[in-house]
Amino acid sequence: MATRARQILVSVEPNELKVAVLEGGRLCEIYVERKGRRPLAGNIYKGKVENVLPGMEAAFVDIGLEKNGFLYVEEVMVHEDPDKRPKKITQMLKSGQEILVQVVKDPMGTKGARLTTQLSIPGRFLVYVPGGDGIGVSRRLSDDERQRLRQLCRELKVKDAGLIVRTAAEGASKKELVNDLKFLEKMWQTVKGRDKGAKAPTMIYSEMEVPLKVMRDLFNETYERVLVDAQREYDKIRSFLRKTSPELAERVEMYQGSKPLMETYGVDDEIKKALERRVDLPSGGYLVIDDTEALTVIDVNTGRYVGRSRLEDTILKTNIEACAEVVRQLRLRDIGGIIIIDFIDMARPRNRQQVLETLGRELESDRTKTYIVELSPLGLVEMTRQNVTEGLREILTKTCPTCHGEGVIISEESMAFDIERKLRRLAQTSSSKAFLVEVHPKVAAMLIGQGGAKLKEIEQETGRYFSFEGLDTIPIDTFKVSAEGSREAIERASLPVAEGDELRLRIEEPHMYNPADAIAKIDGYVVSISGAGKMVGQDAKIHIDSVTRTCAYGSVVDEEARRRQKAEARSQDSDDIDLPEREDWKMDREGVKEGSEG
Numbered sequence: 005m006a007t008r009a010r011q012i013l014v015s016v017e018p019n020e021l022k023v024a025v026l027e028g029g030r031l032c033e034i035y036v037e038r039k040g041r042r043p044l045a046g047n048i049y050k051g052k053v054e055n056v057l058p059g060m061e062a063a064f065v066d067i068g069l070e071k072n073g074f075l076y077v078e079e080v081m082v083h084e085d086p087d088k089r090p091k092k093i094t095q096m097l098k099s100g101q102e103i104l105v106q107v108v109k110d111p112m113g114t115k116g117a118r119l120t121t122q123l124s125i126p127g128r129f130l131v132y133v134p135g136g137d138g139i140g141v142s143r144r145l146s147d148d149e150r151q152r153l154r155q156l157c158r159e160l161k162v163k164d165a166g167l168i169v170r171t172a173a174e175g176a177s178k179k180e181l182v183n184d185l186k187f188l189e190k191m192w193q194t195v196k197g198r199d200k201g202a203k204a205p206t207m208i209y210s211e212m213e214v215p216l217k218v219m220r221d222l223f224n225e226t227y228e229r230v231l232v233d234a235q236r237e238y239d240k241i242r243s244f245l246r247k248t249s250p251e252l253a254e255r256v257e258m259y260q261g262s263k264p265l266m267e268t269y270g271v272d273d274e275i276k277k278a279l280e281r282r283v284d285l286p287s288g289g290y291l292v293i294d295d296t297e298a299l300t301v302i303d304v305n306t307g308r309y310v311g312r313s314r315l316e317d318t319i320l321k322t323n324i325e326a327c328a329e330v331v332r333q334l335r336l337r338d339i340g341g342i343i344i345i346d347f348i349d350m351a352r353p354r355n356r357q358q359v360l361e362t363l364g365r366e367l368e369s370d371r372t373k374t375y376i377v378e379l380s381p382l383g384l385v386e387m388t389r390q391n392v393t394e395g396l397r398e399i400l401t402k403t404c405p406t407c408h409g410e411g412v413i414i415s416e417e418s419m420a421f422d423i424e425r426k427l428r429r430l431a432q433t434s435s436s437k438a439f440l441v442e443v444h445p446k447v448a449a450m451l452i453g454q455g456g457a458k459l460k461e462i463e464q465e466t467g468r469y470f471s472f473e474g475l476d477t478i479p480i481d482t483f484k485v486s487a488e489g490s491r492e493a494i495e496r497a498s499l500p501v502a503e504g505d506e507l508r509l510r511i512e513e514p515h516m517y518n519p520a521d522a523i524a525k526i527d528g529y530v531v532s533i534s535g536a537g538k539m540v541g542q543d544a545k546i547h548i549d550s551v552t553r554t555c556a557y558g559s560v561v562d563e564e565a566r567r568r569q570k571a572e573a574r575s576q577d578s579d580d581i582d583l584p585e586r587e588d589w590k591m592d593r594e595g596v597k598e599g600s601e602g
Contacts, residue, residue: 160185
C-alpha cells in the first residue's frame, strides 16, 4: 500500500483536548480527552479484592472507581513454576487481598474496567514487563529486522523482566534501546516505591497524556509534521521528543493561523460525519454503520453508482472502494468488538478473494489488533477488533432520552390511539366533567381530527369535555392531564387568545389542507391564518377573528393599508374646513401672537 502524506494536529481548549491523525489530507484517527474523563487503559492501581467468583473464574477488584474492575483468571500472573500454576481463581486470590493491577480496557456502559496483574510499562521502542521473561518482537516488522532487534535485546541482559520490541523500534540502534530500557527500569522502581507506602485502593502509575502517548506510539519519520496550537503543549511535546527521538523534534511546529486549527483542516466537520449512520463513497456507493450491544454491522451498497460495464464489475469496484473506507471508519470511530461487514454479493470466487485481500492490506494501517474470518458465500466478513477505550460515539454522544437508544419512537397515530383509550378510561373513573391534556402538537392534531370531528366523537361517547394543549417540549410518546374540573374552568385555562386580539406571530408552516392559508402557534395552540400561505417564515401582525378550544382563526393585518387609511382620514378632516374659515383661523392665530407680543 502506497504511503500517504501524514501529519498530526494537536488542539488544546479550556475543557477539551483533541489529537487528530491525517493521512492524505483525510482524518483517520481522532483522540478526544475532556476534563475529568481521561482514558484509564495503562494505569496501574493498588487494588483490593472485593469478591472472588468461582463460577465465573474471576474476581472483582476495588481500584477506587465508581465500579469495581473485573479480573479474569487467565489475567492473574503467578511467579512460580508455570507448570505448577493453580487452575482455580480461589487458589490465587482471596477477598480483602491487596494486589497490583493494570487497566487493559476502560469501563464501558454498565461494565467496569478490565484488569490484569501482568503489568507492563511502554516506552518509545520497548515495553518493559516486570516479572516476565523472554523477548517478543512486533510481527509488523520484517523477518530480518525482527532477528536483528531480538539479538540486540539479548545483549541487554535484562533481569527479572521480559521485553517486547515495538514496531517503532525499526532501525533503532543499540544505544537507543539501552536508553529506553534505563528509562523504563527507573519508572518501574518508582512504581514499586509507591506501592510500598500505598493503601488500597489507589493509583500507582498513570499513563501519559494523549498528545505524548500519540508521539510515543505513533509519531515517526513517516509523518511530515506535528501542528500544535498551544504553547505549553508545544513545549511539552518537543521536550519529550528531544529525549526519545531528537531527530523528530524539529518536525513539531506551532500553528500560526487565524482560524481554529481543527476548523482549518476540516476535522470538526469530519467528527460530525463520523457520528452519522451513512458514509458516502467516492463513486456514489455508500456504507451504513449500525451499532448494537453485541456487535457492529457495516452494510455496503452501490447507491447511485451503476458502472459502465457488467454488473459483477460494478459490484467488485464498489466492494474494493468500500474496503478502504471501512478501515478508515473503524479507526476514526474506534469501533471494537465483533464487526460484521456485509459486502455486496459476488458470483466469482476470485473476486471475493480479491476483496478479502484488499481488506487485509488496508488493515495493515490499523495499529489496533484485528482478526478476520474468511468471506462467507453470502458476502459477509466476520472480524474482531480490540476494544480498549471508549470510541468517538461514546465520548461525544449520549443515549436519546426519548427512544432510549432504540433509534425509533412510537408514531403519532399509535400514541393518539393509546391516549384515547386512557382518556376513555379516565372518563369512567373520574367525577370531573372536563380535562386539560398536554400532548405533542402532532398527537393533538390526530386526536382532534379534521374540523374537530374526532374530538366531538370522543366527547359524545364519554360525556366529558377535553381540551388538548399542544406543546413542542413534550415528547411524542408522552402526555399529561394538567388540569381537571368544570367545563368553564378548563375553557378559561386552555385558551391563550380571545376574539378581537391583535398580536405579532411567526408564520411557521403552510396549512395542511389549504395551501393558500398558513399556521402559527402560541405555546402549541394552533392559529390558522387566512391567505398567509406565501408568508411562511415571516413575522406578521394577526387579527384573531374567531376562537375555538382546538384552534383560532385569524387574518393578516395590512399595517401599510391601515396607515394609509389613517392618513387619508386626517387629510379628509383638513379638507372639511373651507378657505374663508382657514383665513379667519390664521388671522385669529396671528392676532393672538401679536397681542401676546404687545
